[in-house]
Amino acid sequence: MIALRIAPPRALTRPTRIVQRNMLVYRRSFMVIFSGFFEPLFYLFSMGFGVGALIGNVPLANGTSVPYAVFVAPALLASSAMNGAIYETSNNFFFKLKYAKLYDAIISTPMSLNDIARGEVMWALLRGSLYAIGFLVVIAVLGLAGLGLLTSPLGLLAFPAAMVVGFGFAGAGLAVTTFVRHWRDFDFVQLAIMPMFLFSGTFYPIDAYPPALQAIVQATPLYRGVHLIRALTTGTPDAVLLLDVAYLLTMGLIGLAITSRRLGKLLQS
Amino acid sequence: MPETTVPATQPLIHARALTKCFGSFTAVNGIDFDVAPGEAFGFLGPNGAGKTSTMRMIGTVSPVTSGELTVFGLDPAQHGARIRARLGVVPQADTLDSELSVLENLLIFGRYFDLSWAESRRRATELLEFVQLTERAGDKVEPLSGGMKRRLVIARSLINEPSLLLLDEPTTGLDPQARHLVWDRLYRLKQRGVTLCLTTHYMDEAEQLCDRLVVMDQARIVAEGSPRQLIDKYVTREVLELRFRRNDDETDDSAHLDGRLEGLAERIEQLPDRVLVYTADGEAAAATAYERGLRPASVLVRRSSLEDVFLRLTGRSLVD
Numbered sequence: 281m282i283a284l285r286i287a288p289p290r291a292l293t294r295p296t297r298i299v300q301r302n303m304l305v306y307r308r309s310f311m312v313i314f315s316g317f318f319e320p321l322f323y324l325f326s327m328g329f330g331v332g333a334l335i336g337n338v339p340l341a342n343g344t345s346v347p348y349a350v351f352v353a354p355a356l357l358a359s360s361a362m363n364g365a366i367y368e369t370s371n372n373f374f375f376k377l378k379y380a381k382l383y384d385a386i387i388s389t390p391m392s393l394n395d396i397a398r399g400e401v402m403w404a405l406l407r408g409s410l411y412a413i414g415f416l417v418v419i420a421v422l423g424l425a426g427l428g429l430l431t432s433p434l435g436l437l438a439f440p441a442a443m444v445v446g447f448g449f450a451g452a453g454l455a456v457t458t459f460v461r462h463w464r465d466f467d468f469v470q471l472a473i474m475p476m477f478l479f480s481g482t483f484y485p486i487d488a489y490p491p492a493l494q495a496i497v498q499a500t501p502l503y504r505g506v507h508l509i510r511a512l513t514t515g516t517p518d519a520v521l522l523l524d525v526a527y528l529l530t531m532g533l534i535g536l537a538i539t540s541r542r543l544g545k546l547l548q549s
Numbered sequence: 550m551p552e553t554t555v556p557a558t559q560p561l562i563h564a565r566a567l568t569k570c571f572g573s574f575t576a577v578n579g580i581d582f583d584v585a586p587g588e589a590f591g592f593l594g595p596n597g598a599g600k601t602s603t604m605r606m607i608g609t610v611s612p613v614t615s616g617e618l619t620v621f622g623l624d625p626a627q628h629g630a631r632i633r634a635r636l637g638v639v640p641q642a643d644t645l646d647s648e649l650s651v652l653e654n655l656l657i658f659g660r661y662f663d664l665s666w667a668e669s670r671r672r673a674t675e676l677l678e679f680v681q682l683t684e685r686a687g688d689k690v691e692p693l694s695g696g697m698k699r700r701l702v703i704a705r706s707l708i709n710e711p712s713l714l715l716l717d718e719p720t721t722g723l724d725p726q727a728r729h730l731v732w733d734r735l736y737r738l739k740q741r742g743v744t745l746c747l748t749t750h751y752m753d754e755a756e757q758l759c760d761r762l763v764v765m766d767q768a769r770i771v772a773e774g775s776p777r778q779l780i781d782k783y784v785t786r787e788v789l790e791l792r793f794r795r796n797d798d799e800t801d802d803s804a805h806l807d808g809r810l811e812g813l814a815e816r817i818e819q820l821p822d823r824v825l826v827y828t829a830d831g832e833a834a835a836a837t838a839y840e841r842g843l844r845p846a847s848v849l850v851r852r853s854s855l856e857d858v859f860l861r862l863t864g865r866s867l868v869d
Contacts, residue, residue, distance in 0.1 A: 385640075388636070548610050
């Protein structure tokens with residue numbers, strides 16, 4: 281059969297059905313989604329401007345120094361991309377997988393396990409993108425008010441960069457959740473997320489650590505995300521950005537692959 | 550992509566030596582069967598007989614351990630998505646989307662089958678009518694009764710206009726009224742030419758719905774035929790049921806039959822609570838038993854059923 285119409289391949293359209301399903305659910309309660317928008321803003325005002333007033337300027341990797349709010353804002357964007365992705369792919373995904381038995385029904389349709397995994401990542405990214413846009417808009421407005429937090433036109437790339445961070449954590453989040461047996465186990469996820477948020481060069485440069493510890497921090501995904509977005513918003517890009525992007529994309533892709541396999545084990549015995 | 554069309558003579562489902570193992574446990578042990586287009590085919594058996602495992606293999610959501618299985622002439626391992634596109638599935642547990650409304654459950658399911666929103670809505674509206682749930686379209690799923698949920702699952706399974714419908718214990722747990730409504734809808738589907746493949750442990754359901762069935766026990770098929778054929782082959786036309794009074798020592802009088810039923814019937818089955826006498830003429834057998842001095846507490850003559858077939862084949866009753 282020769283297809284005369286131009287249709288996007290099913291590998292792309294089928295995952296969007298998961299996104300549409302989730303949109304139907306949130307249609308009635310979309311205010312819930314906005315809750316995640318405020319968290320990074322609160323941090324920006326308390327840490328960036330509040331604590332920042334005490335600190336003054338902070339040196340960047342290339343030696344130039346910037347106001348503390350400029351230093352911390354990109355890290356908060358990266359953290360919020362991580363948190364958004366993790367929230368959606370941990371508790372919400374677990375509920376659908378183990379309690380709502382959502383995927384048990386979906387696997388009886390032409391949808392594949394890959395479609396399910398990709399769809400949930402797409403949804404997590406869509407939700408995360410709302411927060412990223414919101415955060416960037418606030419930064420832009422503050423910029424108009426003379427508080428320039430974006431010091432480089434490269435800062436426009438902060439949005440796709442936040443999506444890359446979200447992709448990495450969404451893929452990994454799904455994969456981890458497929459191994460979770462009980463809600464209690466999510467405490468361990470928090471145990472991994474919280475120190476990353478506090479210690480990944482988010483609130484101060486990692487020069488503060490001894491070299492061995494620095495190496496460990498540099499190996500964490502949030503550090504890569506913070507480094508990536510900070511280099512863009514402060515206009516200090518280097519070749520390491522490519523490493524950041526490769527790291528996060530690989531983490532997301534491996535996460536997706538593990539998720540598909542695990543879903544097969546869990547749903548198709 | 551060339552569409553594989555199954556000739557009318559070729560079975561929709563074809564299984565030879567079909568086997569499913571979970572570790573060292575064998576759930577399905579080398580079964581053979583074919584389901585023809587338009588047929589209503591049943592798997593009758595107790596819980597744990599391997600019915601659900603068989604259905605899940607046909608539904609391509611459980612890999613075949615060994616043996617041969619084709620659905621629509623296609624291999625489930627190779628063409629899972631293409632098979633599922635033409636299949637309707639009513640699973641044993643209602644896997645409805647509890648976060649969506651009744652109508653939305655159907656709408657999004659249509660989307661999973663690549664239907665447009667408009668087409669999905671058209672079919673959903675029609676199907677809600679078919680299962681008599683139109684008034685509940687906007688309601689959440691949770692407050693629906695068991696029968697309504699089951700009807701909604703059946704409607705959902707029809708959204709892709711399947712040519713083969715798999716039903717795993719479609720009426721288990723429903724009250725008699727709800728069961729009859731489900732049976733009625735399934736009967737209408739059958740009349741429209743939809744092939745039905747169902748599992749049940751209710752003999753009346755098998756008798757009502759199935760043209761042909763296999764009796765499964767302990768992972769194997771132990772008999773095959775139409776309900777009537779099975780009854781004719783394995784049991785007599787009538788069954789005389791004798792119940793005896795319980796004595797103080799927990800034995801009942803049936804323990805002291807002393808062969809007084811000897812020669813009375815083709816076969817006698819002694820159950821914990823009653824004695825079944827398989828005979829062509831139940832009334833005559835009851836009279837003879839009375840003449841021979843037996844004084845049962847109650848006497849019942851009934852037509853034989855698939856339950857009796859199952860008892861005959863396995864020595865156990867279907868529903869414990």
